[in-house]
Amino acid sequence: MPLYLYDNWERHLRPFQAIRNDWVGLYCCGPTVYDYAHIGNLRTYLFEDILRRTLEFNGYTVRHIVNITDVGHLVSDADEGEDKMERGSRKSGKSAWEIADYYSAVFKNDLTTLNMLEPTLWCKATEHIAEQIAFIQVLEEKGYTYANSDGIYFDTNKQDDYGYLARLNREGLNAGSRVALGEKKSITDFALWKFSPADSARQMEWESPWGSGFPGWHIECSAMSAKYLEPWFDIHCGGEDHIAIHHSNEIAQNQACHGTRLANFWLHGYFLQLDASKMSKSSGDFLRLQTLIDRGIDPLAYRYLCLTAHYRSQLQFSWDALSAAQTALGRLRESYLALPNGGECDGTYLERFTHEINQDLNLPRAIALMWELLKSELSAPNKKATLKRFDSVFGLDLARWQPAAAAEVPADIQALAAERQQYRQDKSWAAADEVRSQLKARGYEVEDTANGWLIKTI
Numbered sequence: 213m214p215l216y217l218y219d220n221w222e223r224h225l226r227p228f229q230a231i232r233n234d235w236v237g238l239y240c241c242g243p244t245v246y247d248y249a250h251i252g253n254l255r256t257y258l259f260e261d262i263l264r265r266t267l268e269f270n271g272y273t274v275r276h277i278v279n280i281t282d283v284g285h286l287v288s289d290a291d292e293g294e295d296k297m298e299r300g301s302r303k304s305g306k307s308a309w310e311i312a313d314y315y316s317a318v319f320k321n322d323l324t325t326l327n328m329l330e331p332t333l334w335c336k337a338t339e340h341i342a343e344q345i346a347f348i349q350v351l352e353e354k355g356y357t358y359a360n361s362d363g364i365y366f367d368t369n370k371q372d373d374y375g376y377l378a379r380l381n382r383e384g385l386n387a388g389s390r391v392a393l394g395e396k397k398s399i400t401d402f403a404l405w406k407f408s409p410a411d412s413a414r415q416m417e418w419e420s421p422w423g424s425g426f427p428g429w430h431i432e433c434s435a436m437s438a439k440y441l442e443p444w445f446d447i448h449c450g451g452e453d454h455i456a457i458h459h460s461n462e463i464a465q466n467q468a469c470h471g472t473r474l475a476n477f478w479l480h481g482y483f484l485q486l487d488a489s490k491m492s493k494s495s496g497d498f499l500r501l502q503t504l505i506d507r508g509i510d511p512l513a514y515r516y517l518c519l520t521a522h523y524r525s526q527l528q529f530s531w532d533a534l535s536a537a538q539t540a541l542g543r544l545r546e547s548y549l550a551l552p553n554g555g556e557c558d559g560t561y562l563e564r565f566t567h568e569i570n571q572d573l574n575l576p577r578a579i580a581l582m583w584e585l586l587k588s589e590l591s592a593p594n595k596k597a598t599l600k601r602f603d604s605v606f607g608l609d610l611a612r613w614q615p616a617a618a619a620e621v622p623a624d625i626q627a628l629a630a631e632r633q634q635y636r637q638d639k640s641w642a643a644a645d646e647v648r649s650q651l652k653a654r655g656y657e658v659e660d661t662a663n664g665w666l667i668k669t670i
């Protein structure tokens with residue numbers, strides 16, 4: 213069954229075919245580590261995690277690269293204003309290096325808490341300055357750059373199809389924005405290298421053929437994806453806000469340097485909205501994963517919530533929806549736990565599941581199918597085996613979940629519960645009731661569910 217993905221370059225579903233035989237290259241733009249990630253950012257990484265799991269489900273080996281932007285992302289996407297890292301440093305009183313380390317570690321921890329798979333490789337912008345300088349030098353040799361008083365810029369007029377990914381109307385943009393042009397030749401031109409200001413020292417700066425300074429934000433992704441994947445690889449991801457500027461600029465750089473548009477497929481995760489606008493670090497109005505945990509929400513309930521919305525539609529955050537997700541996850545975990553082991557994955561359900569996830573990651577329908585499976589006539593052990601296979605894509609970690617009290621249920625009680633279950637299966641009702649009384653006397657009760665049993669304390 214082919215895997216169809218919605219490619220934003222072509223703006224339609226395309227059957228996925230790997231470029232190479234040995235691995236699939238997946239590059240995901242990582243966080244700018246000047247602050248905590250919010251659950252909106254995390255929604256995009258969850259979508260990328262699901263994509264990776266779907267590729268692996270389809271038998272591919274994925275080389276999954278995530279970068280850490282620890283320099284060069286300016287407050288304004290028009291390459292103006294302060295570097296977000298330096299601003300974060302000024303606000304916190306810590307060095308830019310310290311805050312980069314701190315927020316990178318918290319970010320990685322958030323991903324683990326949400327049961328995301330560890331990328332094959334993390335790479336930091338500040339550890340790839342030489343690669344970025346070398347990339348800019350090629351652009352310079354090929355005539356794509358110009359210098360002005362604050363940096364080396366990419367001349368977007370040199371490319372007829374600049375901005376194709378975003379279907380940009382360049383004439384319209386240029387006409388409407390003369391004031392913001394500054395020293396740039398065209399409003400879409402962007403910085404490759406920024407000079408350190410003459411009057412104040414920066415914490416993060418390096419020598420270069422053009423003088424002391426730091427790289428622009430977009431060049432790191434072109435340089436690092438070429439280094440760790442290839443200049444032409446399979447799939448590039450990010451949030452929807454990256455389409456118009458960041459990814460358009462990455463493509464421009466690669467077209468100029470390597471003659472490729474970086475990636476064969478361009479996939480974007482759509483926003484988590486808070487009160488009808490994008491949840492955003494810069495606005496200061498955001499929720500962290502830890503905020504949810506502090507309010508008694510299981511982090512995987514947030515993962516479940518994200519699974520119920522398609523990645524290509526925006527998701528409106530609400531506490532009600534989150535608590536409904538928590539309830540559903542609880543039911544799912546209990547059902548899974550109650551099912552006996554030893555079954556086999558059901559071929560028909562597996563085929564239907566593959567059809568849903570291979571249709572551009574239709575996780576909402578895959579989740580609905582999972583509930584249908586639980587209610588089905590399938591044998592209990594086979595339900596469990598099938599569900600386990602589904603969970604390799606959902607990533608809800610069902611097999612590891614234990615109710616808080618379960619760890620304390622003594623082995624002899626568990627054995628009694630199993631004995632009772634056996635009596636019930638044999639229709640020896642009197643013996644089953646007798647064991648039930650014994651359990652009760654010890655302070656336990658067994659709850660029968662559609663799919664098995666659960667031991668609870670009275």
Ligand SMILES: Nc1ncnc2c1ncn2[C@@H]1O[C@H](COP(=O)(O)OP(=O)(O)OP(=O)(O)O)[C@@H](O)[C@H]1O
Nearest residue numbers: 243244252253256450451483484490491492493494
């Ligand atoms: N509200 C959101 N919902 C989903 N993804 C988002 C949201 N906001 C940002 N993203 C994505 O999260 C990833 C990390 O973004 P990054 O750390 O650069 O955020 P940022 O641009 O500095 O912060 P912000 O835009 O929140 O002020 C990117 O892929 C970005 O597109």
Ligand SMILES: [Zn+2]
Nearest residue numbers: 241242433458
């Ligand atoms: Zn990027």
